Amino acid sequence: MTDQNLAIIVLAAGQGTRMKSSLPKMLHPLAGAPIVGHVLATARALDAAHVLAVVRHEREQVASAIEAGFPGTVLVDQDEIDGTGRAVELAVAALPEGFDGDVLVLNGDVPLLDADTLAEFLGRHRGTGSAASVLSAVYDDPSGYGRIVRSDAGAFDRIVEQKDATPDERAIAEINAGIYAFGAAALRDQLANLTTENAQGEKYLTDVIGLLRAAGSEVEAVPVAEPWLVAGINDRAQLSETAARLNALIVRGWQLAGVTIDDPATTWIDLAVKIESDVTIRPGTQLKGATVIATGAVVGPDTTLVDCEVGENAEVRRTDGTLAVIGAGATVGPFSFLRPGTVLGADGKIGAFVETKNAQIGEGSKVPHLSYIGDATIGVHSNVGAGSITANYDGVQKHRTEIGSHVRTGSHGVFVAPVRIGDGVYTGAGTVVRKEVPAGALAVNVAPQRNIEGWVQQYRAGTAAAQAAEVAGEASEPVVD
Secondary structure, three states, rough: OOOEEEEEEEOOOOOOOOOOOOOHHHHHOOOOOOOHHHHHHHHHOOOOEEEEEEOOHHHHHHHHHHHHHOOEEEEEOOOOOOOOOHHHHHHHOOOOOOOOOOOEEOOOOOOOHHHHHHHHHHHHHHHOOOEEEEEOOOOOOOOOOOEEEOOOOEEEEEEEEEHHHHHHHHOOOOEEEEEEEEEEHHHHHOOOOOOOOOOOOOOOOOOHHHHHHHOOOEEEEEEEOOOOHHHHOHHHHHHHHHHHHHHHHHHHHHHHHOEOOHHHHEEEEOOOOOEEEOOEOOOEEHHHOOOOOOOOEEEEOOEEOOOOOEEEOOEEEEEEEEEEEEEEOOOOOOOOOOOOEEOOOOOOOOEEOEEEEEEEOOOOOEEEEEOOOEEEEEEOOEEOOOOOEOOOOOOEEEEEEEOOOOOOHHHEEEEEOEEEEEOEEEEOOOEEOOOOOOOOEEEOOOOOOOOOOOOHHHHHHOOHHHHHHHHHHHHHOOOOO
16 A cells, blocks of 8 residues: 655765766666665655655766656756755655655665665654654764764764764764654755755755754654665775675575575575576576576576576576576586577577577477577477587678478588578588578588598608608508518
8 A cells, every 4th residue: 555644755866976987876786776776666665655766967867767667756856056955855845735744765875775674664753753763873883974972861862973073972883874754844844944054065964853953853863773774885895795795685585485506605696586496506606687597497507697587497507698598408508608589498408619699499409519500490309410500691681590390410510591401301511501401301512522642741741740641651551471
């Protein structure tokens, strides 16, 4: 049920200069989704009636990503006035007239904060009737953060920034996490009192807390159970740390769901991946995008799959695959490269050092070794010999090769597309197929072998090869008594 009394504001207007990146900080990927996407997904999980995102720097890129991933989010443009207070002021102004519920303010660069933690925080805020609640955390090293100052009785007193803190206040381990819950009426009243009369010339949201306390309103600080829940991302080192933390949670979740993961430290799994029980993931495996792995499959070691489907009891070893479908009981690898459009049928095989692209390989068919199969269709229970190539490109256009069912092609064959090989065909080793081969035929290139005896001794005299040939010739001469 939608919570009609809840609005969520996601602050996504920051420049993120410490990332030192041409890509906006909010859009850096984390487990297959942009950083801000994790925060918006959490906001959606709370079923708020209104979700707003404040954007500014790299506005078009950030806005496009939000609209694509989370349609219905209200975008609010921050103007030339800086500061989180101004961002919230503009977002509150964008709420429907008369909204008088609760406003939850989230930072777009704090992706690990989950819906359950926020729901508990919001419930406590509503239960106490406070004008505002501040989410806090206890850090071993609180350097750089604003501190939560409490009274002798333990009640919230104020937030003091580190630059303004006394030595005693700097020793406080409880910090302001920058996540707030406000009553809408109290928030509106105090936002109107914010000024830019400070060293940075910004409107600070933390000043609202001070104004509420000065007006005699109740404010509560609520510590989170684990400090990493509110860890923000400001640079690439923090991005890496957050990615590792999130991946450990994802991997553990799949382990508890019945998936065997041999080495969690070297296994990376995106949030959108789906894995059934009794799957085995070997070390060095990355499962990315919308990859789906069916029960009984074995994936890895040293395998990367992006947006792939792997069928029941299939085995994929040392393989790089993107937008590929691997059928039940099929085997792939080692050292296979599956490009988009590859579909391998049940019990089929794509073997060592094989590259495929836009290729449909039928049930029980095999491409075992050292081959390139592109823009091709192969029927059922066919075998493509080692070193085969579908020559699909004529320099201008791509063309298809069609190979029928129960076909046996010789090693080192070349199929010059467009070409069709009928059912039950055999081809000889080294055959270059340029025209259609009818069902049941044997295709060979007629080129009789010629042996020019003595050629090495005549044209490569003095070489090791010539000397070996001479010795071999002497050894083969008949003995005369």
